[in-house]
Amino acid sequence: MDRHEGEDGHERAAGGGAAGAGAAGRDGDRRDDDGDDLAVVMRRLAEGDEAAVVTLYERYGGPIAAAVQRVARQRRGRIDRDDLDGIVFEVCFELASVAGAWSPDGGALPWVWARRRVANVVDRVLGQWAEPLDEARLAAAGAEPDPAAAWVGEGTMLSAFASLVPNLASARLLSEALDEARISSRDRELLFEYAYEKHSGNTSPAATVAPEFGMREVSVRQAFRRARQRLLGLAACDERFAPLADLPLLA
Amino acid sequence: MRGPAGADAARGAARQRHPTARAWVPDRRRLIVRLAERAGARGAPWPRVAAAVLLLRGVAGDDRPAFARRLGVPEPELDRLERGLVPASAVPPRLRAVPGLVDWAWVDAPDHGF
Numbered sequence: 558m559d560r561h562e563g564e565d566g567h568e569r570a571a572g573g574g575a576a577g578a579g580a581a582g583r584d585g586d587r588r589d590d591d592g593d594d595l596a597v598v599m600r601r602l603a604e605g606d607e608a609a610v611v612t613l614y615e616r617y618g619g620p621i622a623a624a625v626q627r628v629a630r631q632r633r634g635r636i637d638r639d640d641l642d643g644i645v646f647e648v649c650f651e652l653a654s655v656a657g658a659w660s661p662d663g664g665a666l667p668w669v670w671a672r673r674r675v676a677n678v679v680d681r682v683l684g685q686w687a688e689p690l691d692e693a694r695l696a697a698a699g700a701e702p703d704p705a706a707a708w709v710g711e712g713t714m715l716s717a718f719a720s721l722v723p724n725l726a727s728a729r730l731l732s733e734a735l736d737e738a739r740i741s742s743r744d745r746e747l748l749f750e751y752a753y754e755k756h757s758g759n760t761s762p763a764a765t766v767a768p769e770f771g772m773r774e775v776s777v778r779q780a781f782r783r784a785r786q787r788l789l790g791l792a793a794c795d796e797r798f799a800p801l802a803d804l805p806l807l808a
Numbered sequence: 809m810r811g812p813a814g815a816d817a818a819r820g821a822a823r824q825r826h827p828t829a830r831a832w833v834p835d836r837r838r839l840i841v842r843l844a845e846r847a848g849a850r851g852a853p854w855p856r857v858a859a860a861v862l863l864l865r866g867v868a869g870d871d872r873p874a875f876a877r878r879l880g881v882p883e884p885e886l887d888r889l890e891r892g893l894v895p896a897s898a899v900p901p902r903l904r905a906v907p908g909l910v911d912w913a914w915v916d917a918p919d920h921g922f
Contacts, residue, residue, distance in 0.1 A: 598869075601871060606871065606872070607843075607846075607862055607890070608862045608863075608865040608866040608870075608872075608875075608890070609866065610866065611839065611843070611862060611863055611865070611866020611867060612866045612867075612869045614834060614839060614866075615834050615866065615867055615869075616869075618832050618834055619832030622832055642835040642838055643838070643842075646838070646839060646842050
């Protein structure tokens with residue numbers, strides 16, 4: 558059986574022999590649609606077909622490895638190639654165990670959809686992770702006003718958020734996502750104001766926020782929903798922004 | 809695939825053309841050992857046979873009926889192979905003829921240690 562580099566860069570088996578004949582038949586046609594292919598592999602996993610774990614690893618090991626590396630970077634950990642291979646196997650087995658709950662209609666890749674399980678596998682290798690304390694900032698904090706006051710003080714929500722961006726990883730990520738999703742300045746402000754009211758227990762956040770922006774309540778609700786959907790869409794489609802889906806702001 | 813899933817497919821294809829995906833090379837040697845460990849943990853008498861057959865079917869991407877047809881063996885026999893219920897001597901010659909993917913000397917070794 559010969560091996561050749563597939564269009565997606567994966568080494569594939571082709572040529573004579575039983576396994577080779579199977580691979581050769583797919584390279585030309587069934588592999589044309591990777592989304593369909595992934596859905597088929599996931600369905601077979603859901604049916605308990607252990608060979609599909611191998612198929613998932615063979616065909617999607619690259620993006621799964623990238624997702625693993627991303628989690629490791631978030632943990633400020635380093636994974637060598639040997640560890641990475643082992644983690645990718647384990648992620649494939651984890652995905653097999655939850656494959657029945659995944660649907661291609663959701664739009665998220667399985668390893669993005671199951672990102673917490675991916676993170677758990679990485680954590681088992683790297684150990685528990687916590688963001689280290691910045692001693693200098695901690696010392697300076699005593700001399701600074703309470704940051705929480707900024708959220709209710711004279712500044713806008715957006716300016717308070719901007720002050721968090723340099724120091725808080727999740728705020729940095731959200732800031733990048735707001736740029737990436739091309740949320741306008743007005744809609745960013747509205748997003749924060751609306752979410753603040755909502756999470757403060759205001760049962761009519763649109764009624765409170767609308768006058769501040771000179772908008773009708775229905776328009777406020779639409780603008781909030783539009784911005785939220787764009788950010789959640791980004792979180793579902795781009796693994797880098799996947800953690801945003803867990804933010805209470807977008808709940 | 810339509811709608812969001814269609815976009816998902818396009819995105820997946822784009823990602824796999826990306827240089828970071830191209831760098832990925834499956835480590836089948838370790839994978840087969842891991843599969844054998846799992847089969848051994850399930851109590852398979854011949855876990856390496858199970859691992860080898862599962863690996864080959866997984867690489868081919870076939871479901872069990874299609875692979876059984878390709879091998880020319882009844883599906884229940886393929887099932888026994890994949891569950892490690894038969895020795896290496898029962899592996900069909902067509903599987904052994906697949907070069908490069910499985911170290912058959914490792915599969916045939918009498919002391920499996922799993």
